[in-house]
Amino acid sequence: xxxxxxxxxxxxxxxxxxxxxxxxxxxxxxxxxxxxxxxxxxxxxxxxxxxxxxxxxxxxxxxxxxxxxxxxxxxxxxxxxxxxxxxxxxxxxxxxxxxxxxxxxxxxxxxxxxxxxxxxxxxxxxxxxxxxxxxxxxxxxxxxxxxxxxxxxxxxxxxxxxxxxxxxxxxxxxxxxxxxxxxxxxxxxxxxxxxxxxxxxxxxxxxxxxxxxxxxxxxxxxxxxxxxxxxxxxxxxxxxxxxxxxxxxxxxxxxxxxxxxxxxxxxxxxxxxxxxxxxxxxxxxxxxxxxxxxxxxxxxxxxxxxxxxxxxxxxxxxxxxxxxxxxxxxxxxxxxxxxxxxxxxxxxxxxxxxxxxxxxxxxxxxxxxxxxxxxxxxxxxxxxxxxxxxxxxxxxxxxxxxxxxxxxxxxxxxxxxxxxxxxxxxxxxxxxxxxxxxxxxxxxxxxxxxxxxxxxxx
Numbered sequence: 112x113x114x115x116x117x118x119x120x121x122x123x124x125x126x127x128x129x130x131x132x133x134x135x136x137x138x139x140x141x142x143x144x145x146x147x148x149x150x151x152x153x154x155x156x157x158x159x160x161x162x163x164x165x166x167x168x169x170x171x172x173x174x175x176x177x178x179x180x181x182x183x184x185x186x187x188x189x190x191x192x193x194x195x196x197x198x199x200x201x202x203x204x205x206x207x208x209x210x211x212x213x214x215x216x217x218x219x220x221x222x223x224x225x226x227x228x229x230x231x232x233x234x235x236x237x238x239x240x241x242x243x244x245x246x247x248x249x250x251x252x253x254x255x256x257x258x259x260x261x262x263x264x265x266x267x268x269x270x271x272x273x274x275x276x277x278x279x280x281x282x283x284x285x286x287x288x289x290x291x292x293x294x295x296x297x298x299x300x301x302x303x304x305x306x307x308x309x310x311x312x313x314x315x316x317x318x319x320x321x322x323x324x325x326x327x328x329x330x331x332x333x334x335x336x337x338x339x340x341x342x343x344x345x346x347x348x349x350x351x352x353x354x355x356x357x358x359x360x361x362x363x364x365x366x367x368x369x370x371x372x373x374x375x376x377x378x379x380x381x382x383x384x385x386x387x388x389x390x391x392x393x394x395x396x397x398x399x400x401x402x403x404x405x406x407x408x409x410x411x412x413x414x415x416x417x418x419x420x421x422x423x424x425x426x427x428x429x430x431x432x433x434x435x436x437x438x439x440x441x442x443x444x445x446x447x448x449x450x451x452x453x454x455x456x457x458x459x460x461x462x463x464x465x466x467x468x469x470x471x472x473x474x475x476x477x478x479x480x481x482x483x484x485x486x487x488x489x490x491x492x493x494x495x496x497x498x499x500x501x502x503x504x505x506x507x508x509x510x511x512x513x514x515x516x517x518x519x520x521x522x523x524x525x526x527x528x529x530x531x532x533x534x535x536x537x538x539x540x541x542x543x544x545x546x547x548x549x550x551x552x553x554x555x556x557x558x559x560x561x562x563x564x565x566x567x568x569x
Contacts (some may be wrong), residue, residue, distance in 0.1 A: 390419025
């Protein structure tokens with residue numbers, strides 16, 4: 112790589128890091144973030160016990176455990192690792208795109224990734240998704256590098272095996288990313304020289320994953336047998352994913368048009384285009400179809416396919432074979448469009464602190480308080496006082512909805528319930544009917560998005 116390209120890469124990483132370190136505290140810790148923070152603070156035996164019953168491998172929890180021990184215990188600081196991982200993802204993406212299409216394609220792909228609201232959201236979450244994306248892109252770069260340099264394939268494939276071990280210990284869908292690599296190696300004939308070495312690396316990954324294999328297989332069996340919390344998607348969700356990867360509907364349509372024209376011009380014969388097509392659309396359509404049996408189609412679960420879309424758009428622009436002036440104009444329009452639709456300062460819409468404030472407003476000396484479903488307890492506690500997540504809250508987070516009925520036998524003071532189930536018909540819930548029968552009056556308020564606070568009183 113030339114010195115000029117090195118400077119460009121450094122500038123892109125620095126730009127991404129600066130952008131993703133901004134507004135780290137614009138959103139409250141919410142949704143799954145308090146879960147990560149809480150369990151990262153628990154003693155290791157308790158963390159291992161939790162991991163045996165949840166769809167969460169241990170690597171990111173251990174990273175946050177180590178990180179939180181050396182920085183202030185604040186939301187912004189806890190999000191710094193995710194921001195750093197997201198910014199570093201540009202490194203392997205640039206190298207891969209440059210090898211495929213040259214410096215301009217590398218810059219386009221890098222900026223499409225950096226200026227994307229979808230990826231920016233993961234950079235600001237205390238969750239494993241930005242680390243997962245970094246490892247996925249690094250793995251795809253190593254795979255391509257092994258093809259280009261078969262004389263160094265042994266060392267490269269060993270590095271890929273290490274990356275893949277990190278992936279499966281970061282997110283269970285790391286196995287889907289490895290499956291994607293396997294399809295690329297087997298389906299694209301240009302990768303034939305590295306197939307044997309890749310399979311050896313895959314065996315190494317499987318052996319290193321053995322300590323967690325029983326847990327993974329148990330969680331997989333549970334999902335297949337009993338289903339997931341998701342529902343089967345509708346066809347519109349395919350377009351919605353492209354929309355998320357493009358920032359705005361008009362850009363989504365434009366990018367799809369650019370890809371279509373690029374495919375027509377190249378007749379999809381180039382290895383680079385075929386590689387990017389598999390990376391983007393195999394997970395997108397594959398997970399969509401699988402979801403009619405086991406629902407797994409969710410925006411964050413497709414984070415490993417999204418960098419492939421940025422690469423595919425960049426390669427398609429580079430492969431249009433139009434005059435330089437027209438090509439530069441198109442690149443400028445695309446980048447301006449991404450920049451104007453990029454909203455890193457935007458609020459996520461989740462405000463558990465408003466729920467806490469409403470509960471405090473309605474609370475009285477003799478009131479009874481409940482939170483349903485139980486996972487929202489950690490959101491509530493984090494909003495009330497983040498330091499509470501350092502304490503053992505097991506009695507609260509294992510608190511069952513049915514326990515509410517025990518307080519309705521002889522009600523005295525008011526009962527306050529925080530309902531974060533998202534249900535539009537609370538009257539269908541057993542706890543609501545039980546409390547409504549016991550109290551003559553009920554007040555309700557949507558304190559946060561799809562989070563209701565109820566006060567049952569006399």
